[in-house]
Amino acid sequence: MTDLHDLCKFTKRPLTEEYVDNLKYYLKNGIPSTYTVEEAYNFENGKEDEETTSNTTPLHLICRHIPEDCTEEEIAIASKMVEILLEYGAGWCLVDSDENTPGCILIKRNLKKLPIYTQIVQAGVRAELLLRKVEEIEFVDEEDYLHDVEVNGEEVPELVEESSEVVEKSVEEPQPVEESVEESVEKPVEQPVEAIDPYANDPATNQETYLKTKLEYKDGALVTKENKDGVMMEWESELMRMGSDSLFKGVPEDAEEKKEDDMVVLNIGFGMGIIDTMIQNKKPTKHYICEAHPDVLAKLKRDGWYEKPNVVILEGRWQEQLTKLLSDGNVFFNGIYYDTYSEHYSDMLDLFDFVVGLLKPHGVFSFFNGLGADRQVVYEVYKELVEMDLNNYGLDCKFTEYEVPKETMQAPNNPQPESVWDDIKRSYWSCPVYYHPEARFMEY
Ligand SMILES: C[S@@+](CC[C@H](N)C(=O)[O-])C[C@H]1O[C@@H](n2cnc3c(N)ncnc32)[C@H](O)[C@@H]1O
Numbered sequence: 418m419t420d421l422h423d424l425c426k427f428t429k430r431p432l433t434e435e436y437v438d439n440l441k442y443y444l445k446n447g448i449p450s451t452y453t454v455e456e457a458y459n460f461e462n463g464k465e466d467e468e469t470t471s472n473t474t475p476l477h478l479i480c481r482h483i484p485e486d487c488t489e490e491e492i493a494i495a496s497k498m499v500e501i502l503l504e505y506g507a508g509w510c511l512v513d514s515d516e517n518t519p520g521c522i523l524i525k526r527n528l529k530k531l532p533i534y535t536q537i538v539q540a541g542v543r544a545e546l547l548l549r550k551v552e553e554i555e556f557v558d559e560e561d562y563l564h565d566v567e568v569n570g571e572e573v574p575e576l577v578e579e580s581s582e583v584v585e586k587s588v589e590e591p592q593p594v595e596e597s598v599e600e601s602v603e604k605p606v607e608q609p610v611e612a613i614d615p616y617a618n619d620p621a622t623n624q625e626t627y628l629k630t631k632l633e634y635k636d637g638a639l640v641t642k643e644n645k646d647g648v649m650m651e652w653e654s655e656l657m658r659m660g661s662d663s664l665f666k667g668v669p670e671d672a673e674e675k676k677e678d679d680m681v682v683l684n685i686g687f688g689m690g691i692i693d694t695m696i697q698n699k700k701p702t703k704h705y706i707c708e709a710h711p712d713v714l715a716k717l718k719r720d721g722w723y724e725k726p727n728v729v730i731l732e733g734r735w736q737e738q739l740t741k742l743l744s745d746g747n748v749f750f751n752g753i754y755y756d757t758y759s760e761h762y763s764d765m766l767d768l769f770d771f772v773v774g775l776l777k778p779h780g781v782f783s784f785f786n787g788l789g790a791d792r793q794v795v796y797e798v799y800k801e802l803v804e805m806d807l808n809n810y811g812l813d814c815k816f817t818e819y820e821v822p823k824e825t826m827q828a829p830n831n832p833q834p835e836s837v838w839d840d841i842k843r844s845y846w847s848c849p850v851y852y853h854p855e856a857r858f859m860e861y
Contacts, residue, residue: 419457421448425478425498432491440498450475450505455514471514476507476537480522483531492531499533509540510795520794541798542805620759621646621843624734627759632712639689639713640841647841648758649688652825653785657756659819659853660783661695664752667781667857679703683750683775685735685768686757687713690720697725705750707731707738709757736764739771749777756785762799769810782812782856793848800852813859816852 421443424436444450455469476499483495503509510518520537523529620627620641631642637651664682669675679702684693687708696704704727708714714732722728731738735757742748753772755765765784772782788803789795800816807814825837825846838844 419448419452421452421475422454422457422478425475426482427479427484430484430491431488432494434494436494437497437501440501444501444505450502450507451511454478472508472511473513474507474511474519476502476509476519477511477513477517477522479533480519480526480528483528483533485526485528487531496532496536499536503536503540507540509537509544518792518794520797521792524793538794538797538801541794542801545798545802620644622759622761624759628710632710634689634716636840638841645840645842647838647843647845649691649756650837650841651689651691652822652837654691655819656785656851656853657692658695659817660754660756660785661692661699663781663783663853663855664696664754665699665701666855667751667777667779669779678751678777678779681705681748681750682752683707683754685753685755687717687722688756688758690716690722692754692756693722697728701727701751703727703729703748705729705731705748707733707735709734735768735771739768739775743771743774748775749780750775751777751780753780753782754784755782762788762802765803766806769806769812773810773812776858778858780857782807783854786816786852786854787845791845791847796848796852803854807856808859811859812856814854814856816854819851819853820849821846821851 421440424439424443427436451472451474453469453471454473455471459465459467459469479495479498479502484491487495499507509520512518513522517525518537520534520541523531523534523537528534617623618626620630621644627641630644632639632648633642638647639649640647665680668680669678681703682696682701683705684696685707687693687706693704693706704725706717706722706728708717708730709732714730717723717730723730731742735755753776755768757764765788776782786800786803788799804814804816824835826849
C-alpha cells in the first residue's frame with residue numbers, strides 16, 4: 418500500500434482541499450493514476466516481475482471508502498479527486514479482485530446518486546468515443562513511407578506527409594472489462610483471427626458461425642442447441658410489448674393525414690415471434706419481418722406466417738434485405754423494431770443509415786436495448802452513447818424505465834432461488850431497470 422492508496426481510503430475526516438493537493442502532488446511526481454494495490458503489494462514483497470490478475474486502482478479505493486455520510490463540501494472534494502484521476506488516465510472500467518469496476522462498487526454500496534458515479538459514466542462515454550476515433554484513424558505504414566535522410570551525418574527517419582497509398586492499421590483496443598465491452602465493441606480483425614481472439618468463432622459474437630449453428634425452441638426460450646446460449650427468452654415479453662406499442666405510435670398528428678396513412682411496420686429478428694405476434698394482434702396494414710436464420714425461418718413456415726395476408730417475410734440478413742428495400746424506394750415504415758443476435762454496436766450504427774432512409778417522417782424506431790446490459794455501469798454508458806449516436810442521425814431518443822423481474826438478475830441481486838438463467842450458459846442481462854428506447858425524427 419502506498420501513500421496514494423492510503424489517501425484514497427479517506428481515513429481522516431473531514432475531506433478537505435488537502436486531499437486534492439496531496440493527490441495532485443503524488444500524480445505530478447510520477448505515480449500513475451492506475452497504480453494498483455496489487456502492484457504495490459508485489460513491489461513491497463520483491464515480486465515486481467509477477468503479473469497481477471486484478472487491478473484495485475485509486476479510483477476503486479475512492480469508491481470503496483467514500484463515506485456514506487459525506488457533507489456537500491466533502492462530496493465536492495471527492496469529485497475533484499475523481500476528476501483529477503480521470504484526467505491522469507484512471508481507467509473507468511478496470512476490475513478489482515471482486516470483478517468490480519469503480520462504478521460497480523458505487524452501485525453495490527447504493528451510492529449511484531453521488532456525482533462521482535456520473536463522472537465515471539461520462540468518462541466511459543468519452544473513452545468509447547475515443548476508442549472509436551482511434552479505430553477510424555488511418556496510419557501511414559512506417560516501413561513503406563519512412564525516408565531515411567541524413568541530418569548532421571546521421572540517418573534519421575522522416576515521415577512523408579502526402580501519399581496516395583495509406584494503409585489502415587488496426588489498433589489493439591483496451592478491454593479491461595472483457596465480457597462487457599466485447600458485447601458492444603467490435604474487435605479489429607486481422608488474419609488469422611483465431612490466433613488473437615478466442616471468441617472469433619463463437620456463435621454469440623460471430624454472425625457467420627451463428628447462422629450455421631443449430632437452434633432449438635425449448636422451455637420458453639430459443640437457444641443454440643449445443644452451447645445453450647440464450648438467443649431469445651420469454652421473460653422479455655414485457656419489453657417486446659413496450660416495443661410493439663412504440664411502433665404503433667408512429668402516426669401523423671393531423672387527423673386527416675392519419676386516416677390516409679397505412680400502418681406499415683418492420684420487425685428485424687423474429688426469434689420466438691413474441692413481438693411479431695403482438696404486432697399482428699394490432700392488425701397493421703403491412704407487417705414486414707426480416708429474419709436470417711434457417712431454423713427460425715423454418716419455424717415461421719411451420720407456424721403459418723407465410724400465409725398471413727398482411728405479412729411480408731424478408732428472408733436473409735437485414736444488411737442485404739434493407740439495401741434492396743431502400744433502393745426500390747417504394748416502402749416506408751411507421752415503425753421499425755430491431756432485435757437481432759450475434760451482432761455488435763457497430764452493426765447497429767450501420768442500421769441507423771437504413772432507419773433514416775426507411776422511416777416515415779412521423780415514424781418511430783425502437784430496439785431491444787441490451788447494450789452492455791451484463792454490467793449496469795456499462796449499460797448506462799451505452800444508454801448515453803446510443804442517444805448521442807441517434808441524435809447525430811437527427812433522431813431524438815426517449816427512454817422509458819421498466820423494472821425487470823428479479824428472477825432475470827444474477828446473484829446477489831436476485832434473492833430468489835430460481836433464475837431465468839438456470840439452464841442458460843451465459844446470461845446477457847444483469848440490470849435492475851430496462852431503458853426502453855423510442856426514437857423519432859427531431860423536427861417532427
Ligand atoms: C433475440 S431474437 C429476436 C426476438 C424477437 N424480438 C421476439 O420477440 O421473439 C434475434 C433474432 O434475430 C435474428 N437475426 C440475427 N441476425 C440477423 C440479421 N443480420 N438479419 C436478420 N435477422 C437476424 C436471429 O436469427 C433471431 O431469430
